[in-house]
Amino acid sequence: MTAPAKHRAPAGHTAPAPPRPARPPLRARSATGGFRAHASAPRKALNPRWLIAMALLGVTAFALSMLPGAPPLGTSLPAEDEILAYHIEPERDLAIKIPAEIDAVEVTTWAAVKADVCDSARRYPYGFVAAFVNERGKEVARHVYDLESRVSCDPDRPLGEGEYAARLASGAGAVTDPRSTLLITHDVLPQGGQVRLRAKPAVDTDGRPLDLTILSRLEGRYQRSEASRALYEQSLDAEERRQMGRRVSALGFADLPEPSRKELLRGWARRLEAGGREGIDYEMSRLLLRRFRMPFPRAEGRGASEFVIGERHAAALNFRGPLSLDIEGPPGRTVRVADGASAPASVELGPLGRATVRLSREDIRTVVIDGVGPDFGVRFGAPEAQAMQQIGEIVHPAMPPPAVAAAPSAAAEASGAAAEAAGAPADPATDAPGAARAAPLRLQTPPDVRLVRYLALDPSDPVIARMAPGQELLGLLIRTEIEASGGANQGDATVVARWGPGPTERAELKVTLPRSRFEWWTDGFDASEPRLAILRPPEGVERIEITGDARTHVRLRAIEPGVNETLYRLPYRVTLAEDETWRYAPFDVSTWTDVRAANLDELERKERFSDLREQVRIERSGEGAKSDADRPERILLPEHAPVRRRLLMPAWQSAGEASPGDAWTPLLVAKDVRVDGEGARAGRLSVIYRAARVSLGKEVAVRVDGEVALREPIVALSGALRVAAPAGTRRVEIEGLGDAGVAYTDAPPANGGAIVRRRDVFELTRARPMTYRFKQAAGETLHLVLFVVTPGENADYRIRYRIEGAKPGSREAAFFRRVTIPDGVLAGRGGDLTRATLWEAATEERGKDGVGRGVIRLGDDLAPGERVVRLSLLGPQAGDAGEPAKTVWVGAVLVGQRAPGRDNGPRLWVEDDP
Secondary structure (H helix, E strand, C coil): CCCCCCCCCCCCCCCCCCCCCCCCCCCCCCCCCCCCCCCCCCCCCCCCHHHHHHHHHHHHHHHCCCCCCCCCCCCCCCEEEEEEEECCCCCCCEEECCCHHHHHEEEEEEEEECCCCCCCCCCCEEHHHEEEECCCCCCEEEEEEEECCCCCCCCCCCCCCCCCCCCCCCCCEECCCCCCEECCCCCCCCCCCCEEECCCCCCCCCCCCCCCEEEEEEEEEEEHHHHHHHHHHHHCCHHHHHHHHCCCCCCCCHHCCCHHHHHHEEEEEEEECCCCCCCCEEEEEEECCCCCCCHHHHHCCCCCCCECCCECCEEEECCCCCEEEEECCCCCEEEEEEEEECCCCECCCCCCCCCEECCCCCCEEEEEEEEECCCCEEEEEEEEHCCCCCCCCCCCCCCCCCCCCCCCCHHHHHHHHHHHHHCCCCHHHHHHHHHHHHCEEEEECCCCCCEEEEEEECCCCCEECCCCCCCCCCCEEEEEEECCCCCCCCCEEEEEEEEECCCCEEHHHHHHHHEEEEECCCCCEECCCEEEEEECCCCCCCCEEECCCCCCCEEEEEECCCCCEECCCCCCCCCCCEEEEEEECCECCCEEEEECCCCCCHHCCCCCEEEEEEEEEEECCCCCCCCCCCCEEEEECCCCCEEEEEEEEEEEEECCCCCCCCCEEEEECCEEEEEECCCCCCEEEEEEEECCCHHHHCEEEEECCCCEEEEEEEECCCEEEECCCCCCEEEEEEECCCCEEEECCCCCEEEEEEEEEEEEEEEEEECEEEEEEEEECCCCCEEEEEEEEEEECCCCCEEEEECCCCCCCCCCEECCCCCCCCCEEEEEEECCCCCEECCCCCCCCCCCCEEEEEEECCCCCCCCEEEEEEEEEEEECHHHHCCCCCEEEEEEEECCCCCCCCCCCCCCCCCCCC
16 A cells, blocks of 8 residues: 555565664563663662562572473574564554654564474565554554565474574464564654554465464664764774665765765664553564575575466476476366477376476476466476476475375376377376375476566656766666556566756667566566666766656666676586577676665665566577577678588477478488478488498498488598488488498488587688678667687687777767677687587597687667678787697677578588588
8 A cells, every 4th residue: 555645654675674783682671661770879788678679589580490491492593682572463453652753663573473394485475554643642644564574494404493584482483584664754743643553464375364473673763963973974883884885785885975874874773662561452572583594586596386377477497308297287277388499289287187298308498388278376396316407596395295086097098198298108107196105206396486676667756876986887677567467468668867957968768578478576567578778878977867657667787897708607507509598597797787776775665666586597599589580690601702611510409399491410320300391392301421431432322211212322422412202201211321421311300309500610710810791770789699610629719809990889868788899809618519510621520629609799889880890810820839820610690680581591502512
């Protein structure tokens, strides 16, 4: 519920409260709210009444020592702080007296929940209502606050042992992480009064009631005078300043501008007491506190046990090999499974609400799972031995055992349907309910979901970005909200950046963003795909105000100095296909880094943020493209016709996946291939081969479905054959090439399997540089991707590139998307991407040539026109230190421009050119 503008009382946000320094325990208070001890003057004679009081205290202490103590805390660590926390209950108000001297009340809340095991992935929603009552007893405002938290605990130790964020001094159960809510009181209660708190009935996401108790600490925020603030600032040591600065900015305390430092130091907090008598008007519990917090999902990768899929939403799971994937959900619903880039297969969940899909691919890929119709919840699992095939920082809890059906035949029918859809036979040991007890343990394989915070824009209240000294560029990662129930597949975003009052001291961006199938906002809205917008303000600008449409959300970013590439964190540091990349995987270093807004503290108090759930997945390079049509690219040919060769790079094609036009299928053994019935290759097979030297003078034969379709003598070590074959699946076999021979056909494997992608590469030496020439249109962002081959070995290389005339223009009044670095060095190692074969230079050894990849980025910060990119190899010249000149082979692909006409066939080569 939103407060009126004049009396705005921001709701509590779900960010954990900042840790507080340790302090002495609060002693139990009397029913009147506490006591004070006053030092008296020394007396000449001891008053006998003191002897009586001391005796009574001693007796009381002895009696208390005989009472049962709190249950032992096992091996848990001692508390760093302990407090007496008030209960906020649904049946009665917790009345807090508000002095006129304070301007706000900070309510820190915890939820005591009944839990038996540690589950930091589970979220506990709760809330409370705050009624503001003035000094005359009249209610002047009422606001509702909804919060969510989780329990920080060590999953490897029993609950009640080890680290914790909060814990009850007595009693079982668990306590969630703290959440802070700031109640602004200076407008609604200028003369003081009361705030009365009452808990909302707690329910989970499915509407079921939750058994929890809200615990609270309440502190009033008093204002320091200017003199008091200056004195307090002088009293802070370096560590205290650093801790205070971290709460509001990534900058150090000394780097904050003067207004920000004043805002940070202007207030101090003091505990507020509840009115009434303990046990009658309120309850209290002793709470133990530590600074421990479990990492957020963005750092840990824990996924939910149940995931929502449907026509509009999909789950992404990353695997490195074959496995048997269980899918559990509502009976009768249809699930679609796409293994990597393959076409999706439909699977119906049987009467038990379960199906098992066999995923047979060996390579690293993402499995995308969605459903037919409205959204529904599913759960994924795999045998314990295969669950480790999932890539990511994933916790794999045990799968709940499936329900036993009364009709085993129905379960067997569902299992058979699932296996048929996946193209594999059913496994009775794991699918039949009667065999459930004998089945191996199956673990959950949840999606790898990360939580990322975005700031919400407002047309009149800006997000303020501070430009650090020497910072030339400000990046904005932009997304928008899309109504989940409206069926919209795109949303509009508007961003305005202003760094001065003049009409030219601003930049504006309006963009339409497509809906994401994989991301969503935690408040229920669908999320759009992101758009990176970059601003180059004039030199000397220190502050940029960013406003925009209320549904637009941004993250502020800056280029990390000295970082030229993104290095992903283990276990995501794996070799992907040449045209694939990770999206949202955690990294150790990155070219871009997030920066905090200068007014972040104020924005969070106003709830000006939204949390986005991102799924880590593998996608084609580019703007989240799914097909060649979404990822325009063209092959570039260097000038002056240097020596060229064909590079055969290993790849994988799934069953049912459309065959790329530059793919060949190896025929080392008999292979089932698919012959086209239409197009240029209809009714024929093209085969290229290399024969062993001992096979010269003998015959090579091509068999199609066991029959010899062509036979001819081997007169050279390499050759090409063209064979007629009926359309459909045909079994093809090559004979006569010898043990070291090899052959490939242009027909794709019928049931999926290993293929090679062929690419033209050209010779680059230090004595002979290479030049590429192409045009760049206004607003176009291009990537020049270079495949660098070190022949016969894995070897280091260094290539200098220069984009002639590429001087980034001043774009002060406009956003752009990509930054251009006009001159640089691409350093790499052949073999980092893959091992491949240079066909024309190949010996009898295959796959010995190392392949690396480098990228030259040309941004839309350049003026439109012709681009000339020159490459020169850095290395020894012929005759230098007795070493020969080093040679590499380079193939270039320009991503971001579609080649004219169809460009998916062999590049410069005629089909039967050996």
